[in-house]
């Protein structure tokens with residue numbers, strides 16, 4: 163029985179209630195697959211004294227040992243032969259080490275179903291020819307970062323007329339192209355087609371600030387959209403909150419807050435989280451999210467701050483079933499949002515401090531007891 167197929171083809175991306183048992187079956191299926199095909203993962207499970215039989219329902223998912231994303235930065239774990247990997251990506255890794263993850267054809271197929279399901283739900287797939295501004299790297303052979311591939315992939319959701327990149331490929335590196343972006347925007351406004359932006363919130367902020375200081379006020383097509391991905395706290399030395407950024411986008415580009423969407427995801431957890439109209443990341447049917455205590459790693463109740471534990475049965479090539487990040491986050495009841503989505507949502511509050519991350523990583527490696535992988 164292919165439970166994963168059913169989950170990733172489910173019509174309503176937020177129907178957690180009716181998919182709990184299906185999700186649970188998909189998790190068990192995925193767990194058994196990795197246990198059989200990845201000896202290092204099987205060793206980790208054994209070392210943690212974990213047995214698949216202890217999983218009786220979706221409320222037992224916390225028992226699956228979560229692997230720290232930091233672990234994937236120094237270890238490559240695969241559950242299929244490497245020659246069956248179709249798509250290799252690395253995490254953005256600002257400064258530190260990067261995770262390398264490869265995906266097989268089946269995982270990519272289901273990921274695509276998820277992307278289409280999520281984007282259709284928010285009506286983000288459009289037949290209208292569109293001009294793009296990518297506030298990030300131009301794709302190239304010498305860059306395999308997941309964020310670059312994702313940004314390029316997003317330019318397929320509406321037919322592309324033109325794409326302008328803030329970081330242009332020079333063949334062996336990149337150069338900043340903000341002038342090119344500003345000129346493209348002025349051209350795009352005259353063309354009267356929708357414009358879509360994608361990039362880090364910090365880059366979007368620098369662009370609108372630059373436009374404002376240059377006294378450029380545009381009124382882009384009313385179907386224009388801004389897609390933001392990649393975290394807030396990491397890049398901001400200036401304190402700017404989301405509302406201020408949305409206000410500046412409206413002022414300089416004529417794009418209202420309702421057309422600004424934010425996304426969350428990670429190379430080690432390739433699920434697309436798209437914010438609702440109140441800018442919250444509700445948990446979709448494709449994953450479950452737990453918050454764990456910083457010291458004990460025990461799950462905490464909604465409203466309490468802890469480390470983000472992300473669970474999905476999407477990937478068969480790498481045991482990414484349950485991963486724990488160094489993001490500090492808090493979970494809230496769906497009702498607290500006020501949009502019509504009932505599933506709970508999480509807020510990312512920032513990165514755990516270096517000391518905390520070290521503690522967590524040390525604990526994790528201690529938990530894994532010097533396993534040689």
Ligand SMILES: [Zn+2]
Nearest residue numbers: 438442499501
């Ligand atoms: Zn909401």
